[in-house]
Amino acid sequence: MSPVQQGAVGAVRAVDLDGVSLVEKRLSDPVRHETEVRALRAAAGCGLPVPRIVSEAPGVILMTRMPGERLDASTADLRNERLAGSMPLLRRLHATAPPAGLAPAPDDALIVARYRAAGGPPLALEIPAPRSPAFCHGDWTDGNALAIGATITAVLDWEAAHAGDPLRELARAAWGASRKDPRSFDVMVDAYGADRSEVRAWTPIVAAELWLWFAEAGPPEYLAELTRQLASGRVA
Known part of the structure; x- marks a missing residue:
């Protein structure tokens, strides 16, 4: 082993x-x-x-065991090509009825209240009107998918799957990817086929969610980096 x-x-x-x-x-x-x-x-x-x-x-x-390497084990350009290639798969997932027994969507009102109580950097925390719950992966990142060349060969780590808002999940994925490469946000949203402004409306919420995760689970340097980013206004 x-x-x-x-x-x-x-x-x-x-x-x-x-x-x-x-x-x-x-x-x-x-x-x-x-x-x-x-x-x-x-x-x-x-x-x-x-x-x-x-x-x-x-x-x-x-x-x-699935073949391939993480999407970020590549050049920045190939990473973006791979991220774009993963979007039809995400859209297919969102078009599938969630299986019975999945957790409900994250409680965004609670996230907002906890973030404000914790003293995070100022964010425009307005919760967009939700869409019908879709089958969501819960952690769609370049580290949870594999590829060979530009072809996606696997989507991994489903333990956070839930029934939630599809654009919220897209915003979480695209904003998270854009922290490594600002181009990634538009690359992913366009490949998914969503409206950029509608997806960007979710980014303060998912930024607050990530900040709380780092605040509670660390590591401290990740929290410090994200705090600087949010304080500078680089959210959407």
């Missing part, structure tokens, strides 16, 4: 079973475990490139 970089949450390692290379993922939180299982099966059903579950037991999921 040896370490493998396929996902960032939980304990993940490569496992050789009868000559077949698999991935073992351990999640101590039973809710996250069950969410990953439900979401993987539903995502496979709508044709997304996801690992196939070989077996699962409480806290342990054994799945096929």
Whole structure:
């Protein structure tokens, strides 16, 4: 057995079973475990490139190992091409009915209240009118997808899947990617086929959500960097 970089949450390692290379993922939180299982099966059903579950037991999921490298293991231009290539998959996910048992959308009113109470940098925290809940991945980032060349070969780490607003998820993905390369926001939104202004309306909310995550879970240098960014007005 040896370490493998396929996902960032939980304990993940490569496992050789009868000559077949698999991935073992351990999640101590039973809710996250069950969410990953439900979401993987539903995502496979709508044709997304996801690992196939070989077996699962409480806290342990054994799945096929997917080919490719992280989207950010490349040049900036190829990364953007890969991010754009992932958007039809995200749109397909959002067009699929969420499987039963997923968590509801994040409580944005609570996020706003917690952010203000925590003393984060000033943000225009107005919650856009929500759309009908869609099947959301929950953490669509360049680290949770794999590619070979410009072709997306896998979408990983489904333990945060939920039924939520599709443009909120798109904003979270595009704004997060733009922190590495400002071009990425428009690249992703245009490839998805959404209105830039409607997506940008969500960015203060997802910025506050990320700030709270860093404030509570660290690391401190990430919080400091994001605080400087938000204080400078670089949000949308």
